[in-house]
Amino acid sequence: MYSTAFLDLPPLLTAGGTVQLPGSKSISNRVLLLAALSQGTTEVHDLLASDDTRVMLDGLRALGCGVDESGGSTVRITGLGDQPPRSPAALFLGNAGTAMRPLTAALALLGGEFTLSGIPRMHERPIGDLVDALRQLGCQIDYLGNEGFPPLRIAHGAGLPALRLQAPIPVRGDVSSQFLTALLLALPLVAREQDVVIEVVGELISKPYIQITLALLARFGIQVARQGWERFTIPAGSRYQSPGSIHVEADASSASYFIALGALSASAEGQNGIKIQGVGLDSIQGDIRFVEAARAMGADITGGPNWLHVARGAWPLRAIDLDCNHIPDAAMTLATMALYAQGTTRLRNIASWRVKETDRIAAMATELRKLGATVEEGADFIAITPPATPQDWKAASIHTYDDHRVAMCFSLAAFNPACLPVRIEDPKCVAKTFPDYFEALFSVVQTAQAHIPVLCIDGPTASGKGTVAAAVAQQLGYALLDSGALYRITALAAVQAGIDIAPAHEAALADLARTLPVRFADGRIWLASADVTDAIRTEAMGMNASRISALPAVRAALVDLQHGFARLPGLVADGRDMGTVIFPQAPLKVFMTASAACRAERRHQQLLAKGIDANIDALRADLEARDLQDQSRKVAPLKPAQDALLLDNSGLTIDETVAQVIVWWEERQPFAIHLAQG
Ligand SMILES: Nc1ncnc2c1ncn2[C@@H]1O[C@H](COP(=O)(O)OP(=O)(O)O)[C@@H](O)[C@H]1O
Numbered sequence: 001m002y003s004t005a006f007l008d009l010p011p012l013l014t015a016g017g018t019v020q021l022p023g024s025k026s027i028s029n030r031v032l033l034l035a036a037l038s039q040g041t042t043e044v045h046d047l048l049a050s051d052d053t054r055v056m057l058d059g060l061r062a063l064g065c066g067v068d069e070s071g072g073s074t075v076r077i078t079g080l081g082d083q084p085p086r087s088p089a090a091l092f093l094g095n096a097g098t099a100m101r102p103l104t105a106a107l108a109l110l111g112g113e114f115t116l117s118g119i120p121r122m123h124e125r126p127i128g129d130l131v132d133a134l135r136q137l138g139c140q141i142d143y144l145g146n147e148g149f150p151p152l153r154i155a156h157g158a159g160l161p162a163l164r165l166q167a168p169i170p171v172r173g174d175v176s177s178q179f180l181t182a183l184l185l186a187l188p189l190v191a192r193e194q195d196v197v198i199e200v201v202g203e204l205i206s207k208p209y210i211q212i213t214l215a216l217l218a219r220f221g222i223q224v225a226r227q228g229w230e231r232f233t234i235p236a237g238s239r240y241q242s243p244g245s246i247h248v249e250a251d252a253s254s255a256s257y258f259i260a261l262g263a264l265s266a267s268a269e270g271q272n273g274i275k276i277q278g279v280g281l282d283s284i285q286g287d288i289r290f291v292e293a294a295r296a297m298g299a300d301i302t303g304g305p306n307w308l309h310v311a312r313g314a315w316p317l318r319a320i321d322l323d324c325n326h327i328p329d330a331a332m333t334l335a336t337m338a339l340y341a342q343g344t345t346r347l348r349n350i351a352s353w354r355v356k357e358t359d360r361i362a363a364m365a366t367e368l369r370k371l372g373a374t375v376e377e378g379a380d381f382i383a384i385t386p387p388a389t390p391q392d393w394k395a396a397s398i399h400t401y402d403d404h405r406v407a408m409c410f411s412l413a414a415f416n417p418a419c420l421p422v423r424i425e426d427p428k429c430v431a432k433t434f435p436d437y438f439e440a441l442f443s444v445v446q447t448a449q450a451h452i453p454v455l456c457i458d459g460p461t462a463s464g465k466g467t468v469a470a471a472v473a474q475q476l477g478y479a480l481l482d483s484g485a486l487y488r489i490t491a492l493a494a495v496q497a498g499i500d501i502a503p504a505h506e507a508a509l510a511d512l513a514r515t516l517p518v519r520f521a522d523g524r525i526w527l528a529s530a531d532v533t534d535a536i537r538t539e540a541m542g543m544n545a546s547r548i549s550a551l552p553a554v555r556a557a558l559v560d561l562q563h564g565f566a567r568l569p570g571l572v573a574d575g576r577d578m579g580t581v582i583f584p585q586a587p588l589k590v591f592m593t594a595s596a597a598c599r600a601e602r603r604h605q606q607l608l609a610k611g612i613d614a615n616i617d618a619l620r621a622d623l624e625a626r627d628l629q630d631q632s633r634k635v636a637p638l639k640p641a642q643d644a645l646l647l648d649n650s651g652l653t654i655d656e657t658v659a660q661v662i663v664w665w666e667e668r669q670p671f672a673i674h675l676a677q678g
C-alpha cells in the first residue's frame with residue numbers, strides 16, 4: 001500500500017495482463033456478521049483485508065465472538081449462538097457503513113448496553129431511518145451527537161424490551177438500502193414465534209445490494225420471502241446456521257476499474273487486454289452489471305463464472321445516458337470513462353452518491369473539472385463532457401476526500417491524450433476496499449521509459465546521498481537505486497572469486513558484473529543465497545568498489561541492471577554518475593556535497609553507531625583519496641551534471657536536506673505551476 005501524502009501517476013500508455021482482485025467488501029462484512037450471529041464456527045475464505053473489515057472484526061471480538069485471524073485471508077468466526085453479546089461495549093466503526101448499520105440493528109435486538117461511533121464523516125452519514133424503524137419496534141436507542149446520525153447508544157442494559165413484531169415494520173428505502181439490509185440481517189434474531197414483516201417506504205434504491213443480503217441469508221439458513229421490492233417476510237422459527245465454510249467473491253465494484261482500464265487503454269505489445277480473476281458473469285453482486293454499462297460505452301468484454309476479459313472495442317468510447325440506480329458504486333467509474341468518450345455522458349438517479357463516504361457528486365464534479373472536463377451536476381445526476389482536444393487537458397492534483405473510489409477512479413485519468421501526470425492525494429484511502437490497488441494497477445499498465453520520472457542524487461562519499469535518497473523515495477512512493485551498492489557487490493564478488501581488482505582482469509570482472517546474482521528484498525541485499533548487506537558496507541569494500549568502478553567494461557556491464565530499476569511510479573537513484581551517464585534525461589539532478597571535515601565526522605559517527613572504532617583523520621584521508629580517484633578516472637568521473645542543482649548540506653540537518661530536494665522536485669511538477677497560476 002502507498003502510505004505517502006500523494007502519489008504521482010506518470011502518463012500511462014498501454015495495459016495488459018492479469019489481475020486477481022481482493023474480496024468484496026459488501027459480502028465480507030455481511031458474512032462476518034452472519035457468522036457472528038450463528039451457532040458454531042464458520043471458516044470465511046478470501047476475506048477482504050481492509051479498513052472496513054478490520055473495524056467489523058474488532059467489533060465482533062469486543063462483543064465476545066471468537067475471531068481467529070491466524071490463517072491469512074481465511075478467518076474463523078465462532079458465533080454467539082444463544083449467548084448474549086458482551087456488554088457494556090463501545091464499538092468504533094471507522095467509516096464503515098456496512099458495519100455501523102447492521103450492528104446497530106443486531107445489537108438493538110440482542111439486548112445490552114452499547115455505544116457505536118466512527119470517524120467524523122461517519123457522524124455525518126444518516127442513520128435516522130433505521131433508528132426510527134427500530135424505535136417503532138420498541139428499541140431504546142439514543143443519539144449521542146446530532147439527531148439522526150451516529151454516534152449512538154443502545155440502552156438495553158436491563159434486558160430486551162417487549163418488541164412490537166405483529167405489525168409490519170416500515171423502513172425507508174430511498175436514502176440507503178443499507179437500512180433494509182440491516183433489518184434483514186438482524187430481524188431473524190427475533191422471528192421466533194411469528195413471521196416478521198418489513199415494509200419498504202418509498203422507492204427502494206440499490207436493489208442489487210438487497211439481493212446480496214438475501215443470497216447470503218439463505219447461505220446461513222434464513223429463507224426470506226419477498227413480494228416485489230416492497231414487502232419482505234422473515235418466517236417464524238428462523239435460526240442462523242453456519243454453512244461451516246464460505247468463500248467471499250472478489251469485489252465487483254473493484255473490478256470496474258480494471259474493466260474501464262481494458263476499455264480505454266491500448267493493449268500492451270503481445271498482450272490482448274486485461275483478464276480479471278475472482279469475479280465473473282455469475283457474480284451475486286449487483287455491480288457486475290457494470291459490465292453492461294462498459295459494453296455500452298464500447299468495451300469488448302467476455303467472461304466465465306469467475307473471470308472477465310476486457311479489451312478496447314469502440315474507440316473513442318461512446319457517451320451514454322444511463323440510470324445508474326442499479327450500480328451506484330461502480331457508476332463512479334463511468335464518470336472517469338466519460339473523459340475518453342465522444343460527447344456528453346449523463347449518469348442519472350445517483351442521489352445516494354451524496355450520502356456516501358463523501359458527497360460523491362460534488363467530489364467527482366470538482367475533480368473532473370480540474371482535469372479540464374465540463375461538468376453539470378444536479379441533486380441526483382452528473383453530466384460529463386471531456387476536454388475538447390488534448391491541449392484542453394490539465395495536470396491536476398486530485399483531492400480524494402478520504403473516499404477510496406475517488407482515488408481509484410481518477411487513476412484512470414493517467415491515460416489522458418496530453419500525456420500529463422496525475423497526482424492522487426492521500427492514496428492510502430484505497431485501504432477501505434483495495435489496499436494494494438495501485439500495486440495491482442502498476443502490474444498491468446505500461447508507459448514509455450521516458451515518462452517514468454527519475455530523480456538523481458550524485459555526490460562524494462558520506463555527503464548523505466544514500467540517506468536522503470531513501471527518505472525522498474519513501475515520501476514519493478518511488479523505487480530506490482543505490483548504485484554504489486552494485487559496485488560494492490561486484491567488488492565483494494571479485495574478492496570472493498579471488499580475482500584481483502586490476503585492469504589486467506577487466507574482462508573477467510565485467511563478466512562477473514554482468515551476471516551478478518543480486519537481489520534486493522525487504523531492505524536486505526542478497527548475493528546468490530548470502531545476505532551481504534553488511535559485508536559490502538565496510539570502508540575497505542568502498543575503496544575496492546571505487547577501484548573496480550574505474551574499469552570501463554565493468555561500468556558498461558552494470559548499465560542495463562541500473563536502467564531496470566526505473567519502473568512505475570518512479571525512481572530515486574543515488575551514486576556518482578546517475579545524472580551524467582545513466583539517466584541523463586532525468587528531470588531533477590541533485591549534486592550533494594558537504595565539506596571533507598563534515599563528511600569525515602559523519603562517517604565517524606556512523607561507524608561508532610555500529611560499534612566500530614575509527615580514527616577520524618584516517619577516515620578523512622581515505623575519503624579524500626576516494627574522492628580524487630572517483631573524480632579523476634576516465635569514465636563517468638564524479639562531477640555534477642551540467643543541469644544539476646548543487647546542494648552543500650554541511651550546515652543542514654537530514655530533514656532540511658530532504659525538504660530542499662522535495663521542494664526542487666515539486667517545482668518541476670506541472671501541478672505546482674498550475675497552483676501558482678491559480
Ligand atoms: N544533512 C545531512 N544530510 C544527509 N546525511 C547526513 C546529514 N547530516 C548527517 N548525515 C549523516 O551522514 C551519514 C552519511 O550518509 P550516507 O547517506 O551514508 O552518505 P553517502 O550515501 O553519500 O555515502 C549518515 O549517517 C547520515 O545520517
Ligand SMILES: Nc1ccn([C@@H]2O[C@H](COP(=O)(O)OP(=O)(O)O)[C@@H](O)[C@H]2O)c(=O)n1
Nearest residue numbers: 461462483484485487545546549575576577
Ligand atoms: N554510480 C556510481 C556509484 C558508485 N560508484 C563507485 O562505488 C564506490 C562506492 O559507492 P557508494 O555510493 O556505495 O559509496 P559511499 O558514497 O556510500 O561511500 C564509489 O566510491 C564510486 O567509486 C560509481 O562509480 N558510480
